[in-house]
Amino acid sequence: MGMFDNFLQHDETVFKEQLVLDYEYLPHILKFRENQQQYIANLLKPLFSSKMSSNILITGSPGIGKTACCRHILREMENFSDKIYGIYINCWKQDTSYKVLVDICHQLGYKWTANKKTNELMNEISKIVNKKAAVIIMxxxxxxxxxxxxxxxxxxxxxxxxxLITNNKEFLATLDQRTKSRLIPEVIEFVPYSYKETYDILYERKKFAFYENVFPDDLFEHIAQKASDEKDIRIGLFLLKETGNATELRSSKKVSQEDIEKAISKVSSFQQTKTILDDEEKELLVMIKNNPGSSSSEIYTLYNQKFNKTDRTFRRKISTLKESDLINVTEERVNGTLMPYFFPKESNS
Ligand SMILES: Nc1ncnc2c1ncn2[C@@H]1O[C@H](COP(=O)(O)OP(=O)(O)OP(=O)(O)O)[C@@H](O)[C@H]1O
Ligand SMILES: [Mg+2]
Incomplete structure (x- = not known):
C-alpha cells in the first residue's frame, strides 16, 4: 500500500449514502417491531370492510421506532387499498386545531383552505372522509x-x-372527560430495543451509509453499545454520522477509535436538544425554580395571571415538565384533598 492510499482526495467521501442516516429516513423493513405492526394492522382491519375501528394510543421513550412503525403501517396500507385515507400529522409542527385541519385538508388533496374558518375546514374534511374511512396518526x-x-x-x-403517539405515559389522564370517553383507545407501550436488536438495526444503516472497509466492526460495537445504553436508536444514527464527519475531517478513509470518541463526546449536547419545551413550559419551569416547594394552586395562580389558560392546559404542561425529568412532584393532603407541590430538579436549577 502506498503512503497516501488512506487519504481522502478533496472530492472523496466515506459516505456511500448519507441519507440513510437521517432520522426521517424510513427503512423498507422495520425489524423487531413486527408484532406491534401486526397488532395495529389487526385493529385497523375492520375499516377495510367499512366497519368501525378502535383508536390507539402508543407510548414509549424517544428513539425506539414509534413514528417509524406507524409511518410504515400507513405506507403498507396505502399500497394495499385505496379505501382508506392515511394521514400523518406532527402535532409539534401543527399545534393548533386550525393548523391540524389545514394539514389534513392538504393531505386529502383539498386545496381551498385559504380564508376558511376552523369549522368550515372540518366540514370539508368530513364530507371527504365520510365517503370512505381514515387512519389519522397524531x-x-x-x-x-x-x-x-x-x-x-x-x-x-x-x-x-x-x-395518538406520545412520550408522555400520563397523556390520557390529562384529557378532558368528554374526549376520553369518546377515544377509549387500545394502549400500546413500546419498550426499548435490546443490545442485539440495537446492534442489528444500526449495522444495517451503517452498511448502506458507508463505503466498504471504512468502518471496522470492532469500532462499530462501541456505537451500538452507547446507543443501547441510552436506549435510543437516534443516538446511534447521530454517532454514525458524527464519526464519519470526524473521519473526513482527518481526510482519512478509515474510521479510528478517536473518531468514535469524538462523536461520543458530543452525545450529551445532542440529548439536551431532545427536550424542547415550548415558551409557556419554559416560563412555567422558571416559575417553579423561583418558587421551589410551592403548591399546585400557587403556581397555577402565577401561570394563569400570565397566560390566562385553563387548569387542564396547566396540568398538561406540568405533566410535560415531569416527564422531561425537570421537576419533582410530591403530594400532601390538605383539608382532605391531595395537593401537589412542585420542586425543580437539582441538576437543572
Ligand atoms: N426497527 C427499526 N428498524 C430500523 N430503523 C429503526 C427501527 N426503529 C427505529 N428506527 C430508526 O430510529 C430512528 C428513531 O425512530 P423513531 O423516529 O420512530 O422514534 P420514536 O420512537 O418515534 O421517537 P420520539 O419519541 O423521539 O419521536 C428513526 O430514524 C427510525 O428509522
Ligand atoms: Mg417519533
Missing part, C-alpha cells in the same frame, strides 16, 4: 395546544381510527 400529540381537535375528529368522522 404524532407528538401532547404538544397540541388545543385538545378540542381530538374531540372534533372523533365526533365528526364516522369510520376512522385515531392513532
Amino acid at each position: 404524532d407528538e400529540v401532547d404538544k397540541l395546544k388545543e385538545e378540542q381537535i381530538i374531540y372534533q375528529l372523533l365526533e365528526d368522522l364516522f369510520r376512522k381510527s385515531l392513532i
Whole structure:
C-alpha cells in the first residue's frame, strides 16, 4: 500500500449514502417491531370492510421506532387499498386545531383552505372522509395546544381510527372527560430495543451509509453499545454520522477509535436538544425554580395571571415538565384533598 492510499482526495467521501442516516429516513423493513405492526394492522382491519375501528394510543421513550412503525403501517396500507385515507400529522409542527385541519385538508388533496374558518375546514374534511374511512396518526400529540381537535375528529368522522403517539405515559389522564370517553383507545407501550436488536438495526444503516472497509466492526460495537445504553436508536444514527464527519475531517478513509470518541463526546449536547419545551413550559419551569416547594394552586395562580389558560392546559404542561425529568412532584393532603407541590430538579436549577 502506498503512503497516501488512506487519504481522502478533496472530492472523496466515506459516505456511500448519507441519507440513510437521517432520522426521517424510513427503512423498507422495520425489524423487531413486527408484532406491534401486526397488532395495529389487526385493529385497523375492520375499516377495510367499512366497519368501525378502535383508536390507539402508543407510548414509549424517544428513539425506539414509534413514528417509524406507524409511518410504515400507513405506507403498507396505502399500497394495499385505496379505501382508506392515511394521514400523518406532527402535532409539534401543527399545534393548533386550525393548523391540524389545514394539514389534513392538504393531505386529502383539498386545496381551498385559504380564508376558511376552523369549522368550515372540518366540514370539508368530513364530507371527504365520510365517503370512505381514515387512519389519522397524531404524532407528538401532547404538544397540541388545543385538545378540542381530538374531540372534533372523533365526533365528526364516522369510520376512522385515531392513532395518538406520545412520550408522555400520563397523556390520557390529562384529557378532558368528554374526549376520553369518546377515544377509549387500545394502549400500546413500546419498550426499548435490546443490545442485539440495537446492534442489528444500526449495522444495517451503517452498511448502506458507508463505503466498504471504512468502518471496522470492532469500532462499530462501541456505537451500538452507547446507543443501547441510552436506549435510543437516534443516538446511534447521530454517532454514525458524527464519526464519519470526524473521519473526513482527518481526510482519512478509515474510521479510528478517536473518531468514535469524538462523536461520543458530543452525545450529551445532542440529548439536551431532545427536550424542547415550548415558551409557556419554559416560563412555567422558571416559575417553579423561583418558587421551589410551592403548591399546585400557587403556581397555577402565577401561570394563569400570565397566560390566562385553563387548569387542564396547566396540568398538561406540568405533566410535560415531569416527564422531561425537570421537576419533582410530591403530594400532601390538605383539608382532605391531595395537593401537589412542585420542586425543580437539582441538576437543572
Ligand atoms: N426497527 C427499526 N428498524 C430500523 N430503523 C429503526 C427501527 N426503529 C427505529 N428506527 C430508526 O430510529 C430512528 C428513531 O425512530 P423513531 O423516529 O420512530 O422514534 P420514536 O420512537 O418515534 O421517537 P420520539 O419519541 O423521539 O419521536 C428513526 O430514524 C427510525 O428509522
Ligand atoms: Mg417519533
